[in-house]
Each structure stands twice: as C-alpha cells, then as structure tokens.
Amino acid sequence: MKFAIITYIEHSAFKGNLFSYEPYISEMNIWLKHVNEVKVLAPKIERKPLPGEIAYSQDLNFVEVSPLNFTKLRDALRSVVRLPGIVFEIFRIFREADHIHLRCPGNISLLGCIVQIFFPKKQKTVKYAGNWDPDSDQPLSYRLQKWILKNRFLSRNIKVLVYGKWKNQSANIVPFFTASFSKEDIIPVSKEFDGTLKFIFVGSLTEGKRPLLAIKIVERLIFNGVNASLKIYGNGVLLDELKNYIKNSKFSEAFSIEGFINKNELKQSYKESHFLILPSRSEGWPKAVAEAMFFGCIPIATNVSCVSWMMGEGERGVVIPADPDKAINIILDKLKNRDTLKAMSAGAQKWSQQYTLERFETEIRKFL
Numbered sequence: 001m002k003f004a005i006i007t008y009i010e011h012s013a014f015k016g017n018l019f020s021y022e023p024y025i026s027e028m029n030i031w032l033k034h035v036n037e038v039k040v041l042a043p044k045i046e047r048k049p050l051p052g053e054i055a056y057s058q059d060l061n062f063v064e065v066s067p068l069n070f071t072k073l074r075d076a077l078r079s080v081v082r083l084p085g086i087v088f089e090i091f092r093i094f095r096e097a098d099h100i101h102l103r104c105p106g107n108i109s110l111l112g113c114i115v116q117i118f119f120p121k122k123q124k125t126v127k128y129a130g131n132w133d134p135d136s137d138q139p140l141s142y143r144l145q146k147w148i149l150k151n152r153f154l155s156r157n158i159k160v161l162v163y164g165k166w167k168n169q170s171a172n173i174v175p176f177f178t179a180s181f182s183k184e185d186i187i188p189v190s191k192e193f194d195g196t197l198k199f200i201f202v203g204s205l206t207e208g209k210r211p212l213l214a215i216k217i218v219e220r221l222i223f224n225g226v227n228a229s230l231k232i233y234g235n236g237v238l239l240d241e242l243k244n245y246i247k248n249s250k251f252s253e254a255f256s257i258e259g260f261i262n263k264n265e266l267k268q269s270y271k272e273s274h275f276l277i278l279p280s281r282s283e284g285w286p287k288a289v290a291e292a293m294f295f296g297c298i299p300i301a302t303n304v305s306c307v308s309w310m311m312g313e314g315e316r317g318v319v320i321p322a323d324p325d326k327a328i329n330i331i332l333d334k335l336k337n338r339d340t341l342k343a344m345s346a347g348a349q350k351w352s353q354q355y356t357l358e359r360f361e362t363e364i365r366k367f368l
Contacts, residue, residue: 001368003035004097006090008106010067011044018056019049023287024103027127027178029057030361031101034368039093042108043067051235051260063089068107083111090115099368100124104149105142113148116155124158125367127176129284131305132162136282149173159367163285164306178285179360181267181294186353189271189296191345193338197228198273200297202266202288203280205236212242213279213324215255217300220328222251226335230277232257233266270295274341279322280304293317293352296345300331316347 005028011020018040019025032038038060049055065086069075090112094100100122102112116124126149130142138146149160150170161176199218203209211232218230232242232255239257246255261269270276276292276299283305290310292299299317301307311317318334320327334341 001035002037002039002096002098003032003101004093004099005038005040005042005101005103006093006109006112007040007042007103008067008108009042009103011040011042011062012047012049012053013044014046014048018044018060018062019053022052022054023178025054025056027360030357031364031368032056032058032060033361034365035099037061039063039097041065041089041093063093065089065108070107079107087111087115091118094119094122097122102126104128105130105145107141110141110145113145113155116158117148120156122157124155126158126160128160128162131282131284132164132166132173133305134166134168136305161367164309176363177355177360178287178290179355179357180263180287180291181356183356183358185267185294186356189345189349191274191296191298191342193274193335193341195227197226197275197335199228199230199275199277199300200269200273200292201230201232201234201277202292203234203278205232205234205238205242207238208281209234209236210279210281210322211238212245213322214277215242215245215249216324217277217279217320217327217331218254219249219251220324221331222254224328224332226332229254230256231269231273233259233261233269235260266291267295270297273297274345275300275318277301279320279327281322283307286310289317290352290355293348296349298341298344298348300327310351312347312351316344316351 009020009024011018040060041063044064066082068079070079100116102109104126149155152170158172160173162173165175201211201214205211218228221228246252270292276297278288278301280302286307289299289301299311300320302322303319308319320330
C-alpha cells in the first residue's frame with residue numbers, strides 16, 4: 001500500500017533521520033507498521049532534535065514544503081506565493097497514493113482537505129487532533145476544515161477520527177482516542193488521600209496550557225489549609241516567568257519545576273501523585289489527562305474539547321472553571337470526602353485502561 005501523509009507538523013532533519021513531536025511520531029509509527037511505502041509532505045528545518053522529539057521507525061520519502069503563516073502581513077504575502085507549489089505537490093502525491101492520511105487542523109492540512117475533494121474514490125483517513133466541539137470558538141481556517149470534512153458530498157470514502165462523542169455528526173465522523181501505554185502497564189494503583197496531597201502539571205509551559213493558573217490554584221489551596229505540593233513537568237516560553245513567580249511566593253517550597261522527563265519517569269510520577277491539574281484554554285485529546293487517569297491520578301481540568309466526557313461529567317475527575325476563586329471552592333468541596341476521591345481514582349483507572357496501545361493498533365488496522 002502506498003500511504004500518503006499530509007501534515008502541518010514541523011520536522012527536523014538530523015544525521016539522515018527525521019524527527020518531530022513525540023506523540024505524533026509514536027502514533028504514526030503504529031500506522032506505518034501496516035503499510036509498505038510512505039510519502040510525507042510537511043515543513044522541515046535543519047537542526048538537532050529538541051527534547052520530546054523522536055524519529056520515524058520506518059524509511060519514507062519526504063516532500064519538504066515551506067510552512068504557511070498568515071498572522072503577519074509579510075508572512076501572509078510569502079505564504080500566498082507558496083500556495084500554488086504546495087497545492088501542486090499535494091495533487092501529485094494524492095494521485096500516486098492508495099491511502100491518503102491528513103493530520104488536521106493546520107494551514108497545510110486545509111489545502112489537503114480541499115485537494116482531497118478531487119479524489120473521491122481514494123481511501124482516506126483524517127486524524128483531527130484539535131477540538132471538534134461544534135460550539136467552540138475557533139479560527140476560520142479550523143471551521144472551514146471541519147465543514148469540508150463533515151460534508152458527505154465534498155468528502156467521500158473518508159473516515160474522520162475525532163476526540164469525543166458529539167451530537168448531530170455525519171456518518172463519516174468517528175469518535176476516536178489516543179493511547180500512551182500498553183496493556184502490560186496495567187497495574188492496580190490504590191491512592192491514599194492523606195498526608196501531603198501531591199499535584200502535578202504535565203505539558204508545555206505556554207499560555208494555552210495556563211501553568212501559572214495551576215500554580216495559583218495550588219497556592220490558594222495551601223492558603224486554605226490544604227497540605228499540598230505541585231511538581232511541574234515541561235518546558236516552554238513561560239519557564240522564567242514561572243520560576244520568578246514561585247521564587248516570590250509565600251509557599252515557594254511547595255513548588256518545583258522538573259523540566260522534561262522521559263516516559264518511564266513520568267509514569268512513576270503519575271503513580272505517586274494524587275492529582276493532575278491542567279487548566280488549558282484548548283485541547284484535542286488531552287494526553288496528560290488520559291495518562292494520569294491510567295494510574296489513578298485524578299485529573300482536575302477545565303471543560304474544553306472532550307475533557308468532560310473523558311472524566312465522566314465529573315465522576316472520575318474534577319471539572320473546574322478558569323476562575324481560580326471558583327475553582328478553589330469546587331476542589332475544596334471534593335477534598336472533604338476521601339472515600340469519594342478513592343472511588344474517583346479507581347473509576348479513572350478503569351476508564352483510561354480501556355485505551356491501550358494494543359487496542360489502538362487494532363483499530364488503526366481496520367481503517368487500513
């Protein structure tokens with residue numbers, strides 16, 4: 001099978017290998033186990049891989065295109081000039097492919113969504129890694145991609161894999177998931193919610209993930225008499241700001257920034273911690289939430305994308321608003337009943353442990 005991937009995700013080239021964002025590459029390596037010829041169209045830069053980037057496990061043909069950016073006038077003009085060449089390459093790749101796979105949402109992915117209209121007989125899958133919530137406020141390009149993909153006349157012979165279950169969807173929209181752990185990782189983890197309550201934040205230190213809000217929430221819990229600590233795992237542009245805030249906090253000893261750690265270290269932290277706190281602005285499938293639940297670490301997260309569905313509308317996690325004062329009241333109320341917390345932890349494990357790497361691969365084979 002000739003398998004074509006169109007993605008907006010930036011790749012780095014180093015010593016003959018192609019690297020990119022670990023969750024994306026790990027997933028694609030599973031897809032690529034079941035095809036024999038691969039062609040990837042994506043942006044590329046020459047640099048050493050960053051922490052959290054890994055390489056493809058299979059040889060492939062790579063078609064480099066320039067990234068598209070329309071946020072500034074100069075970048076927008078350059079992107080308009082690049083459009084015809086990128087569209088031509090996508091047409092050429094689609095014509096040769098047996099199976100077309102789009103990674104959405106993104107500007108290059110939008111071009112792929114448009115070009116696939118002209119290949120109605122080709123077998124196609126789309127992994128929509130963003131927020132599929134029909135009522136969410138999203139950029140025009142995202143809304144356009146969703147409209148094209150839902151339209152059964154424009155998008156034929158296609159399965160669109162989305163996070164969460166949403167009402168009034170067309171038949172080609174398939175609720176899906178992402179997996180991080182194997183069935184061999186399934187172990188019973190019993191949490192005791194006494195002593196110091198251990199909170200963790202896992203994610204990029206960027207405005208979208210709101211790590212500062214996570215710190216402020218735990219800070220206020222401590223102020224209200226809760227014996228708590230917070231470890232922050234991740235790197236990003238807000239690192240220095242967070243360090244300065246913690247340094248000036250009355251409760252600075254309760255906080256630590258651990259940076260990027262490997263999967264096994266993170267797995268151990270999930271086992272040892274009581275709560276994951278992730279007050280994001282937007283998510284697709286919040287990987288950290290599912291991973292924490294796998295080991296009974298109760299998620300505390302804002303109601304974006306499919307988060308509320310993942311957490312059973314509050315049965316196996318705590319849904320909070322972005323307002324720290326309101327969030328504190330909800331969390332303090334939950335902390336009053338330790339038996340409820342233990343039941344919530346057990347429910348989180350039971351739900352998340354359905355979604356193993358083995359099940360993920362089985363489902364992918366069906367689409368291929």
